[in-house]
Amino acid sequence: MKSRIVKHQGPWVIAVVLLAGLVDAKCADSGNGGMSGSRPNVVFFLGDDQSRFDHSAYGNPTVPTPTTDALSKESLVFDKAFTGQAICAPSRSMLYTGLYPLRNGCFINHTKIRAGVKTLPVYLEELGYNVILAGKSHVGPAAQFSWSKSFPPVENEGASRPGIPLDEIDGFLADPGTKPFCLLITSEFPHPPYMKSTPYTADDVTLAPFISKSERSLKNAAFFYANIVEKEKELAAVLKLLEEHEQKDKSIVFYADDHGLFRGKFTAYDSGLNVAFMVRWPEKVKAGRSDALVSFADFVPTMIELAGGNPPQELDGKSLLPILENGGGKIHDYVYGVTVNQGILDRHVFPQRSVHDGRYHYIHNFNSLERIKRDESEGKEIHPFLKMGAEKHKDLPEEMLFDTQSDPHEMNNLAGDPKLTEIKQRLKSELFRWMREQNDYLTESGSVPFLQVGKRFALDQYDAELNPIPKGLVGCLKGKTINPHDATAPKADR
Template identity: 40%
Template sequence: MKIFSKISIFVFFVTLSFGCKTPSSDNTQNSEKRPNIIFYLADDQDVYDYGCYGNEKVITTGVDRLAKEGMLFKNAFTAQAICAPSRSQLFTGNYPLKNGCFANHTATKPKIKSVTSQMKSLGYEVVLAGKSHVKPYNVYNWDKEWEPVPKKDVPRDYIPLDSIENYFKTSKKPFCMFITSKYPHGKYFDVENPNAEDLKFYPFNAHKKSDKAYVKSRAGYYRSIEEDNTQIEKVLELVDTYLGDNTLFIYSADHGVSGKFTVKDIGLKVPFVARWPKVIKAGTTSDQLIHYTDVLPTFMEVAGSKERKDMDGNSFLSLLQGDDIQVNKYVFGVRTNQNILNSEVFPSRMIRDKRYKYIRNFNSIEVVEQNLTGKSNVDYFIKRGANAHKNEPFEELYDLQNDPFEQNNLAQNSELQSLKEKLKQDLFSWMQSQGDILNEEFGNMPIITPKGKKGFKLDQDTPRRKIPDSIKNTLAKDDYIVIEHW
């Protein structure tokens, strides 16, 4: 009996010691169960130009396959229809105004935490494969980063497929990889003798069906989409070959090319398709509002953390798991026309729920006189910006359920004034929370410039915009709002 008691006590303590694992052993075990995460991002492609989104004339078999095997989102958005600001939201979980990158070719604020630090802290390796277009390095400190690679007889560099394949073969820990294509962004393929009948037209471009130059450009764009499809299908082949079912794969495009620089849905609504075998039910759709700021919080929850301190976004993991719950009541949009080639003073902000959308164009021709400063050289550029967009009204309101292409402005509809007022006030509250350089008052029309010499100066020529000699180099530092972190 004594021997039996000693054996029993020994077994008890052995069992207890194995049952009380150290935190490090827990992390090791959990890391083996956590999924790899891959986010494939195309460049400048309209949400309407996919087979799975209703365009039967374009070749997108890779994305169409993902939609059949996973979940297609009908209401996914970026806040800004331009490259760097759109990408900064994905990587930080914050809208452009808060993260600091709200003009193209500019940097994120230096103290913002991005996906690299957030996911590394959760035991993930974080990789960028392809186009970057974000800075500074201390914010985006990738574990591995591979540049796009040149390829003959095509207009754009390719994603680094060899490096991606080797990584899939050899990775030892869970990873979060962004595969960022340069397609279908122009320069497009040169398609000879294009036929307008081979293209699909919508209310926003139907008037260009007889425009030969537009048709040629659009045909080249379709061909560039097809070229990106070859890359996507190759990546999916590599995923299926080297990675198991426990891989969350998301496809999107950073913004629409037809609505670039605007806050219209054709610019801000993005394709968004997710596949995760055994988690996402195949062939499903979601019409819940999700946003690029939601991506990082989702990835963090997938990795085991619900922490979202200092982030605008919300996790949509529950949607992937099949729970149809509201993620966002509203999504917001930002337009900053400065620091682009056309570079005019015409900022806009947008608020949108599932059905209605309100836009304020702060320097419209209707209100430009109230924005003038009394300084002739500054006022020249404020007037120039308003005249460059003279057909865009001060306020816009759309019923997207009945008018998805935003053709009928309801801002003056008497029956919708209380709705408009509610959206307007909620927009202003959001702008204040973001630390926006704009507010609801007139006479606040900031001219922005980066610190130092980088960026487009309003009083200098660009390849697409000429400034009269009499007004060149007349803006002083005090005439600008200088964005320190650019």
């Protein structure tokens, strides 16, 4: 508060001046046009396994997404929103912690966050909110995700997956109580398996250019469209309930997908990491589009600030309120991506890390065949599992660089272009700086370790269909794997 000097005035004038100063200070503190501390109700609808390119709002001319298309016309639509890992549990854990996967500890699917990591329900309940999860969870441990209420998915007759619990959502919105709420509605669609039938044919679908137009690909896309329709129906039902219970104008609505699917899931491409993301808040957030570089890590600090708290400095994300208020602006210079590939059904060793500046996207492949051959030429002994992982991606070099402005589907690797050497080196330096900050277990020239995962997904666990490894490799990693949480713990904790 600025000091003011008032001469020859009575006590009542001084009191008025001081009061005016306090009002000025309070207005200055609120900031962001009153959004900070405004404590609205919040609804976040999360789709499962849908690429940004599989939305009409993002340019696909044939995909059946009428609900998200209509929502986009009322929302601020983000063109450059990113998750940090294109796989379910890590993406959701990042959304709910404000930390990238390596820091929160969940960078392998079907695993838990690190002990002591604070989560969205904890932050918001401390600020007087109820935080409800309605639908798919896929995060843990339960003790650290202390939802005020949790409504599990329900049987969905005739559908390929369970549905969102609409009756419970309806009941809650009819009587939400006196506290503001954050309602997370997490669909299981359009994640496979696909519906038994589809009204769509090969002539109805649009494929990204990196997908071959084979009969199988076209058929898969036609069935994928049927799954998308199920998610669109769920979202439409939720938006209708908000209107019926007079919540539309009082609630800020977020829509996003956890990550992409085709040449997206388990990869570091934009088709996996660059997600659909839109925000609707009538009379508060102006509808339009933003090219601001934003991250799933930004949701937690955004919610904390909306609720009237101060986001911790140690979070990886930043509040989106300046962008929501102004329709644009910049909060990040870079966003980052992680890929592991151990601990999944199609288990193998091919870790990736990436950095994106909004235009150029640099990806480093740590177990490329190129690197394997270089190590062999230097006389290094290469473990069979490393060779097998490299062979699965034999066409991917150690470094990839894409200009996503001219090449949005990342078809043309520019890493070897001498004209872009300076850009590549800048991004590469930034990536390895970030990896050190995140306590990554990988380094540029160090070995690629084997990670401890559940027995079902272990590299040396024989599976006739999913992991038909030579008998000589069964059980060969006993005592040779590292604990993921220990390997990425802050150095002071090791």
